[in-house]
Amino acid sequence: MITIEAAKALAKRTLSQRRYEHTLNVRRLAVRLAKIHHVDVEKAALAALLHDIAKEMPKDQMLQLFSENAIISGNIAQRLFPVWHGHAAAILARTQYGVDDEEILSAIRCHTTGRSGMTPLDKVIYLADMASEERSYPEAEQLRARAEKNLDAAVLDGLGMTIAWNKQQGKQLDPETLEAYAFERARMLARK
Numbered sequence: 001m002i003t004i005e006a007a008k009a010l011a012k013r014t015l016s017q018r019r020y021e022h023t024l025n026v027r028r029l030a031v032r033l034a035k036i037h038h039v040d041v042e043k044a045a046l047a048a049l050l051h052d053i054a055k056e057m058p059k060d061q062m063l064q065l066f067s068e069n070a071i072i073s074g075n076i077a078q079r080l081f082p083v084w085h086g087h088a089a090a091i092l093a094r095t096q097y098g099v100d101d102e103e104i105l106s107a108i109r110c111h112t113t114g115r116s117g118m119t120p121l122d123k124v125i126y127l128a129d130m131a132s133e134e135r136s137y138p139e140a141e142q143l144r145a146r147a148e149k150n151l152d153a154a155v156l157d158g159l160g161m162t163i164a165w166n167k168q169q170g171k172q173l174d175p176e177t178l179e180a181y182a183f184e185r186a187r188m189l190a191r192k
């Protein structure tokens, strides 16, 4: 399995400066959240460093990657384009960088959308990506603070915000985000 140092070097060489800096910010926040919420710090660091590794891959190369790995990529090519890069990154992590840890692969795969039944590591990476330091939307700071206090409540907020933004902008939403929101909300209500 690729080391943390090698994953950092890979991100540096694969991504634009701006996205590399985003990746380092995601790692910083992911490690902080992992420590607070007793999630494996090394897994969080590795998932963070690899999460956007396919973000700048041309569309035809992503399609090629999906068709070469048809079983693990499922019907991803039928889903919205912004969702593809997490799945492509998880395939690269598994097939080219020896990542065989399903928890890490899942966190990379669902970092844009969330999913029904997210693990704590999935939540750490989802929130670290959504609320990383350079994010400038008004609620980012609040979401960061919330994530430190309560991972589940923060993820519900994050998913809810994404759903609201997409609605406002008339954008299509990936069904996994709705499923993730419904799951987390039911879980929250059951606990009350």
Ligand SMILES: [Fe+2]
Binding pocket: 051, 052, 055, 085, 086, 111, 112, 129
């Ligand atoms: Fe991403």
Ligand SMILES: [Fe+2]
Binding pocket: 022, 026, 051, 052, 129
């Ligand atoms: Fe990202």
